[in-house]
Amino acid sequence: KQEVTQIPAALSVPEGENLVLNCSFTDSAIYNLQWFRQDPGKGLTSLLLIQSSQREQTSGRLNASLDKSSGRSTLYIAASQPGDSATYLCAVQSYNQGGKLIFGQGTELSVKP
Amino acid sequence: DGGITQSPKYLFRKEGQNVTLSCEQNLNHDAMYWYRQDPGQGLRLIYYSQIVNDFQKGDIAEGYSVSREKKESFPLTVTSAQKNPTAFYLCASSIDFSSDKSYEQYFGPGTRLTVT
Numbered sequence: 001k002q003e004v005t006q007i008p009a010a011l012s013v014p015e016g017e018n019l020v021l022n023c024s025f026t027d028s029a030i031y032n033l034q035w036f037r038q039d040p041g042k043g044l045t046s047l048l049l050i051q052s053s054q055r056e057q058t059s060g061r062l063n064a065s066l067d068k069s070s071g072r073s074t075l076y077i078a079a080s081q082p083g084d085s086a087t088y089l090c091a092v093q094s095y096n097q098g099g100k101l102i103f104g105q106g107t108e109l110s111v112k113p
Numbered sequence: 114d115g116g117i118t119q120s121p122k123y124l125f126r127k128e129g130q131n132v133t134l135s136c137e138q139n140l141n142h143d144a145m146y147w148y149r150q151d152p153g154q155g156l157r158l159i160y161y162s163q164i165v166n167d168f169q170k171g172d173i174a175e176g177y178s179v180s181r182e183k184k185e186s187f188p189l190t191v192t193s194a195q196k197n198p199t200a201f202y203l204c205a206s207s208i209d210f211s212s213d214k215s216y217e218q219y220f221g222p223g224t225r226l227t228v229t
Contacts, residue, residue, distance in 0.1 A: 044156075046220075
């Protein structure tokens with residue numbers, strides 16, 4: 001059964017720092033991996049989707065990589081800002097679980113001014 | 114603007130009462146989903162619907178019911194049989210759902226349900 005893990009559960013950094021969030025998954029049979037942002041009490045906003053055949057995707061200051069064989073993805077945030085403070089969730093669309101999305105528990109990021 | 118709306122944003126109910134959460138989308142998506150989110154946990158799938166008049170149980174369907182009479186709407190009823198109904202409920206949609214191809218899901222703003 002696919003399991004998705006995000007470490008650390010919480011991260012606090014000073015403004016301007018580059019940072020990396022980690023996501024690992026146990027079953028490499030995936031169609032894609034999505035990174036989402038969730039602000040407190042709000043829904044999920046899709047940040048990046050990486051297809052299983054791709055290695056990375058970029059959007060602005062965000063870069064997500066995917067290494068399917070090792071079951072890992074990273075979300076790189078450049079020059080962090082206080083507005084980046086939120087919870088970041090990754091999810092994989094799992095082939096062996098009927099194509100459903102399987103979510104990690106999220107990393108709560110706090111960027112201090 | 115295209116998107117997914119959920120109402121109400123906050124809902125309070127007494128134990129033993131059924132309650133229905135609304136989800137509407139104008140993205141012309143065939144597939145819709147309901148998830149539950151508890152503090153410190155990832156999202157768990159309650160029900161999903163691939164097409165009108167069809168829906169499937171997710172991982173935690175017990176104590177919940179849904180209907181899909183219109184493409185745009187996928188309401189969720191939390192029944193009195195649900196043992197721990199207090200949670201944040203998220204609705205999502207995608208162009209379609211398939212067990213053998215990639216798709217992207219889009220989420221609504223959520224409804225926070227508190228049962229006392």
